[in-house]
Amino acid sequence: MRAENYEARNHPPSNEFEINFGPNHPGIEGNYALKVKVHGDEIVAARADGGYLHRGFEKLMEQRLWIQNIALVPRICVPDPAPMEVAYSMAVEQLCGLEVPQRAQWLRVLLLELSRLAAHLFTFGGHAATTGMYTPMFWGVADRDLLLDLFEELTGGRVYSIYNIPGGVRRDIPDDFLTRLSDTLDYIDSRLPDYDNLLFTNQVFVRRARDAGPVSQAQALDWGVTGPNLRATGLAFDVRRDDPYLVYDELEFDIPTEQPGDAWARTLVRRGELLQSIRILRQVIDRLPDIGGPIRAPIPNPLAWNVPAGEAYVRIESSKGELSWYVVSDGGDKPYRVHIRGPSSMHAVQVLEHLVTGCRIEDVAQIMFSLDACPPEVDR
């Protein structure tokens, strides 16, 4: 923390230098860079530098058919791809006025929550690794792999599932899938005490993470912080509850919140969400067998599909925060304009720049991981 009366200009410049933190740096999340100016080991200025993962998604999508874009969209956020597919499909459905069958909606919830679980396990691992603890990373990634196996069984893809299409989902669950899902959830549940011992009650971690990169609630609202990072400042807001989509209004879940808004609180909120996701998935396991019906609504020939002119704004709670898609159609067979607002575009640029200024160099990686910033989402 920088002292109140600290004035960097008064210090001799010999110990001031600039560090390129990334893109080729083990402490940075993904392919992203942060230029920091340090004074001793304290950061006095920081500037985010993105675009290393820029693929021009928004332009690409304007050049492809509505249905082709389905294969493209999960690539926007690599650790948590499912919300992208769902959001895009929901936007197209809104434009066409398609009614999604109940069963498909439940299957989407299943996919979304599985993806959230996987993403959170990954984040714990990454966050722990930035504080020098590699065991949680090894465990988290290995446990996430069990979820990826479920993805593979359900959708055919380990990471990018391409499971949702406008109108519904591609296929129904395989036989006995729910039993295996329930076993996996039990296993993850049984692992939580281990994680608690290793990470969440580990003094090495707790002391590092406490007071690192604190955000107050007012600041969070001011900067457009969303998702777990916002809930870590004490505001119980979740798109799933307050702007419900799919069948989230029929499901029971709590919104975990924490107070101080530092890296520690953010991690705790994610831990709480892990439990809530397991709870939601258990409800899905209970209720899915009773929900019959088709898994997708009939759509016109997808290769000659002119979506009616209009616009749709879809918001979803991804594991990183509020994800929204603005899709405009001019009545053609390709989208006219797609705008993707990834939650990380706030967290990884302005918020990160502000949070690392004044902290020490060893906390930069930790702050970035605790914000769960996802660079591909920023660069698109």
Added chain:
Amino acid sequence: MTDTEQFPVRVEQPDRNGGNIFSRVFDELTAFCRSRSLFILHYCTGCGAIELPPAMTSRFDMERLGISPMVSPRQADILLITGYVSVKTLKRVMLTYEQMGSPKYVIGICSCTVNGGMYWQSYATAKKLNDYMPVDLYIAGCMPRPEAVITGLRQLMDKIAAGEANGWEDYYRRYDYYLGHQQRLFGETWQTPTDVIAEARHYGLFGPETLGDHTRLLEQHQAPLEALEMQLGLGAPDEVKA
């Protein structure tokens, strides 16, 4: 910049069919040892990188093959291009590649490195990695599973042990070709801090195609390296701190 030439250096040109039997045995031993201890540069360029953590950690555990991540390009053996490379990244990748010490190997993971993959229409990503640097092995797939990554790495190990993974020599021998593609994409004034031509002489890999039109263009534009200026002012934009 050519004073590297003054250092004596043992040039390894394994002569597989003839030569001294002891040096042949020694070369093979070197190649075998090299293939059993590989360090991957920790640089995730694209979305294929998400399958590396599973491949490295408990489940698939690459370390049992003697492969582990390395943070500095100077000490790394393998440059793993995990997926699409945007033009901005490609510049950094080129710098990194030239910084790595020889012998060095490049693996292109993902379809995007082969032909642009699903971003073939995109203005921002490079399409064919082997235009810009020699690639020893491609692992296709979108994205390749950890098993595929590990199989690919084992194949690379076999290639190294057999002395066939010498793409890095090609970079020196045909520098003009690679530089030409880099200049086409990055502009004529493209220049890296590494003096590749001097290195080629140093390793004894200077060939007829090392120099050409593109290297002449490089010489015209080449500016001496200077220390970079500090870019960040002290007045960080923290007025929004409430």
Added chain:
Amino acid sequence: MNDAHLPVERLSIILGEVKEVRVTQKGPRRTRLDVAADALPALLELLKGRAGFVHLSAISCVDWPDDAQFELVYHLWSYELNLLVSAHTRIDRDPGVYVSVYDIYHPAGFFERDIHEMYGVFFEGAPDMEKFILTEWDGPPPMRKEFDSEGWVNDHFDWQDYRPDWLLELEAQGGGVMIPPDEQRFSRRGIEDNDDAG
């Protein structure tokens, strides 16, 4: 939320005070507002101050070359009313200058910077209009409709050789690729003929 009014009604009362705004109800929680470019900042200020629309979810820019206009859409969310309002406005494509709303909403800093590099719209008063993603790009703003991404790609890159010798050998033995990728890409059909340089 213990207000007697429904959120939508509360919003419409506030909006009643503003002239020249067209309100369209698009869904239970979605409202579309169309407003002239010079009235937009005042409207945002009012929404933020009076109706608790403190969260700027996104600013989207849509290019309408036929009308020679850019459409700017400000998506606002109110944590109090649980409502989403999209304020649409149109500015001229040329010269493409608008005022920044950074003073009202800090997240606007990122979106305006993004729109600036992708569309070339300049926002007066924005704290930072430097490039972020396209720092090493010297072409035209790529998201404009007239920018032809595929043409640019054809000019700058070579395609992978889909008929290498080893594949021909495989094909002679009855294997190989069924339809070569350059024939599969239907949007590229015909490019090769009329664009020999590419």
